Amino acid sequence: xxxxxxxxxxxxxxxxxxxxxxxxxxxxxxxxxxxxxxxxxxxxxxxxxxxxxxxxxxxxxxxxxxxxxxxxxxxxxxxxxxxxxxxxxxxxxxxxxxxxxxxxxxxxxxxxxxxxxxxxxxxxxxxxxxxxxxxxxxxxxxxxxxxx
Amino acid sequence: xxxxxxxxxxxxxxxxxxxxxxxxxxxxxxxxxxxxxxxxxxxxxxxxxxxxxxxxxxxxxxxxxxxxxxxxx
Numbered sequence: 083x084x085x086x087x088x089x090x091x092x093x094x095x096x097x098x099x100x101x102x103x104x105x106x107x108x109x110x111x112x113x114x115x116x117x118x119x120x121x122x123x124x125x126x127x128x129x130x131x132x133x134x135x136x137x138x139x140x141x142x143x144x145x146x147x148x149x150x151x152x153x154x155x156x157x158x159x160x161x162x163x164x165x166x167x168x169x170x171x172x173x174x175x176x177x178x179x180x181x182x183x184x185x186x187x188x189x190x191x192x193x194x195x196x197x198x199x200x201x202x203x204x205x206x207x208x209x210x211x212x213x214x215x216x217x218x219x220x221x222x223x224x225x226x227x228x229x230x
Numbered sequence: 231x232x233x234x235x236x237x238x239x240x241x242x243x244x245x246x247x248x249x250x251x252x253x254x255x256x257x258x259x260x261x262x263x264x265x266x267x268x269x270x271x272x273x274x275x276x277x278x279x280x281x282x283x284x285x286x287x288x289x290x291x292x293x294x295x296x297x298x299x300x301x302x303x
Contacts, residue, residue: 130302136278197300199237202301218299223299224270225284
């Protein structure tokens with residue numbers, strides 16, 4: 083399940099609802115990862131653009147990869163502005179036993195950072211500035227410029 | 231005609247042009263000065279599927295999307 087929200091996530095509501103949704107499905111492990119905006123470099127917050135069609139396909143591919151392991155994935159992300167100390171990202175894995183959940187959450191979150199079509203901007207001094215130096219080219223990038 | 235759309239921080243309105251392959255799109259974009267800073271770091275999708283080669287054929291009505299470096303979370 084992939085959920086997109088305008089603005090900050092309501093973390094307690096989402097985590098509690100996901101827990102309730104899976105509580106009778108015989109999972110022994112529920113591992114959520116919550117990403118929260120930190121105060122650093124004088125930012126007031128972060129802002130996000132999301133390209134939904136490719137994000138959805140990326141998420142569905144991950145869900146299909148997790149299914150044979152007996153794991154279920156859930157993810158929530160913000161669009162637009164999220165201020166310092168608010169949260170913009172939740173990923174969660176449910177699985178019968180802990181090992182699959184621990185390994186899957188790490189691989190899922192790392193691939194999310196490298197591949198999910200989401201762009202981050204710093205909100206600073208009333209401006210929205212693309213966080214280019216913290217961004218990663220998606221695998222296979224550069225063909226138009228002749229790089230690969 | 232194919233449509234070229236520029237995602238995220240690339241501040242550019244969509245373009246339409248005649249192109250039979252992604253190679254022809256690349257050739258057109260390389261003549262566009264404001265795109266120079268992006269072409270080496272963008273991924274490319276055709277009709278919302280990422281592609282890996284300029285030999286990707288295009289047909290009338292296709293959508294080509296440029297995805298600059300990402301940072302979710």
